[in-house]
Amino acid sequence: MKIIPGYVELVEILMACGFADRKSCFEAVSHDLGLDFEPGRELREFLDQVNSSENWSIRMAVDVFSEIKDSVIFFCDFPDEPGREIPLEDSIESLASKFEDRARCVVASIMLNNLNLSQEDACKTLEGDFSIVSEAVEKAEDLSENTTWFITQLIKFPRQSKEILLFALSELKKYYEQSGLRKRNRDKVVERLKLFKAEEYEEVAEDFLEFYGIKAREDLPLHLLFQNTLKYSGLKFSSVCNTQLIIFSEHFKQIEEIMNSVITDNTLRLFLRNLSDQTKMQILKAISDDSKYVDELSKIVGLSKATVSYHLSTLAELALVTSRKDHRRVYFSLNKERLEKILRRLEMLYDEGES
Structure with missing residues (x-):
């Protein structure tokens, strides 16, 4: 698989707009992952x-970029060669x-x-059967009216x-x-791109995919897009x-520590911090025996699907x-293999305290 690191300026606007509408969510995720985030003067002004x-x-x-940025990212151009930058003007013109x-x-x-449609339903919609997506949009309770409107317009009235x-x-x-x-x-970001070597990009990508159990296609290039x-x-x-793409922040090294197969003290601290959250603990207990989808978990914990999705994002x-x-x-x-590694690390601490 070819790894293509690069920089797409339009990605920065997508990320910034996501923070604009979900500031409390980003603050909470930063806290849960140990990333104390205080926006600088430039981001505040934007x-x-x-x-x-x-x-x-x-x-x-802003609503659309915030809520479905993992999809609107495909409005962007992507680098075709390692280290290439794509300016904002080029993305808009393209x-x-x-x-x-x-x-x-x-x-x-x-x-x-x-919207979690099947590949079959997606193909039917693209061929002109809009009833499928209309029904799915109506049930998407965690999307704003602006976003559901835009999805419908994008399908029916692209011009x-x-x-x-x-x-x-x-x-x-x-x-x-x-x-x-x-x-x-x-x-x-330009400075950061110059510091990394090809083998480092490959190592980061491989560790990332393995840690999250992601099956990337070997026959397609994997774009590593940096954002600041x-x-x-x-x-x-x-x-x-x-x-296919992955977006890294400036703290991907800190996330890389979490991905390490060896459970560090910091990873253990983050685990205990999240386990102390009542909602996250309820979710982990609910999925310990059987897999569940967001609607089911929402009813179990008594919170909105959007809130449950946020907690699942952090746990993921x-x-x-x-x-x-x-x-x-x-x-x-529940990722029982990961949990067992963390519990073994706790046992080691206990044994060290006993000796």
């Missing part, structure tokens, strides 16, 4: 401009000229990854969606430059339309849960 905008197109784009193809990939990803999205991106680009966030991000806006990117692996980052897709549902299970 967010202030975004949140103060009364333009509906911008508000809609999107304008190739919108129909990009929209088709985004729709496919939304149906497979966000109108194109105009709205390109306008929003042009305005967000202005905020991105005026805030100074563009210069700060680019300078840091957030310490926690909120997007591990995504694949559609013969494209620590590899305490695994997932599998079955038609329209994603089932979550």
Whole structure:
């Protein structure tokens, strides 16, 4: 498998907008994973401009980027050679000229990854059977009205969606430059790209995929995209339309420590921190015997699907849960092998204390 590290500036805007609408979520995830995150002056200024905008197109784009960024990422261009940078202007120009193809990939990803449709249903929708996705959108309780509207428009009226999205991106680009966030991000990521060697990229990718049990396609290149806006990117692996990618934050080395097969003291601390959370403990107990999907877990713990999904995301980052897709549902299970390693580490500490 060919590893292609690179930098796509549009990814930074997607990440920043995600923080704009889900600040409390990112703060919570950063806490759970030990990533104390305090946004810098440039990010604050960008967010202030975004949140103060009364333009509906911008508000809609922010909701969409925040809620389904693992799918809208496929509006981007991706590097075809290691170390290549794709400026924001190039991504917007390319999107304008190739919108129909990009929209088709985004729709496919939304149906497979966000609405949990089967591959068969996704193909039917792309062929013109919109009843399937309409029903799925109505049941997507964790998506805002803006996002569900955009999904429907993207499928039925791609030309109108194109105009709205390109306008929003042009305005967000202005905020991105005026805030100074563009210069700060680019300078840091370009420097980071120069420091890594090809074998290091391969090692990071292999460890990442193995730790999370991800089966990447060997016949396709794997894009490693760096971003600097957030310490926690909120997007591990995504694949559609013969494209697969991983997005890393500046703290991927800290996440790499969590991925280490040897349970370090810090990993143990993060495990105990998350285990002390009542909701996470309820979820782990609920999936200890049988796999369950989000709706079931939501009823068990008495919280919204969006809240349960957040907790599952954190537990997945620590590899305490695994997932599998079955038609329209994603089932979550307890990763007993990972839990056994952590418990053995606790036993070692106990034995050391006894001696």
